[in-house]
Amino acid sequence: MVESGDAEPGHQSPPRHLTAVQAQLYDLLKRGLEPASAYQLMDQLNQACDARVYPQTVYRALTRLQALGLVHRVESSNAYLACCAPAQPHRCIHLLCDRCGNAEELIDTQISGDLEADAEQRQFLVQRQIVELHGVCRHCASQGATT
Ligand SMILES: [Zn+2]
Ligand SMILES: [Zn+2]
Numbered sequence: 001m002v003e004s005g006d007a008e009p010g011h012q013s014p015p016r017h018l019t020a021v022q023a024q025l026y027d028l029l030k031r032g033l034e035p036a037s038a039y040q041l042m043d044q045l046n047q048a049c050d051a052r053v054y055p056q057t058v059y060r061a062l063t064r065l066q067a068l069g070l071v072h073r074v075e076s077s078n079a080y081l082a083c084c085a086p087a088q089p090h091r092c093i094h095l096l097c098d099r100c101g102n103a104e105e106l107i108d109t110q111i112s113g114d115l116e117a118d119a120e121q122r123q124f125l126v127q128r129q130i131v132e133l134h135g136v137c138r139h140c141a142s143q144g145a146t147t
Helices: 020-031 038-048 055-067 110-121 138-144
Strands: 071-074 079-082 091-097 103-108 131-135
Touching: 020 038, 020 055, 020 071, 020 079, 038 055, 038 079, 055 071, 055 079, 071 091, 091 110, 103 110, 110 131
Parallel strands: 091 131
Antiparallel strands: 071 079, 091 103
C-alpha cells in the first residue's frame, strides 16, 4: 500500500490496525485540504459505502484516529483534519483561513514548550494545548488584492 503521489521524504505509513471505517475516514481526511466536520465526513462515507454509516460510528472512529495521532481536531471550528506528520510526536499549531477554509499545520516545539514552561511556573498542570490562528491564507491574500 504505497502511495505513488506521496513523495514526502521520511514519510511513514500509518498503523495498519485500522478498521475499515477508520481507514476510509483517514483516507478522506488525507485527501481534503479543508478540515471537515463529522457530519460532512459521514455524508462522504455514506456516498462511498454500501452500508449506512451512523454518527456514533464516525465519532468513535475519529476519536480513535485522534488517539493514534493520525488526525487533529480543529477546536474553534469543530472539524477534523489529517496530521501532516503522524510519525513524529508533536504539538501542532493550525493556521486556518477564514476565506477558503483551508488549514495548514505548523509543527512547533518552541512556542508550545514556552507556553508549558510558563504554565508550569504558575503551577498549572497542562493536559491539553490548543493553538489555532485564524486569518487569510497566501492564496486568498493574493486574490484579495484585486477585490
Ligand atoms: Zn499533526
Ligand atoms: Zn484561503
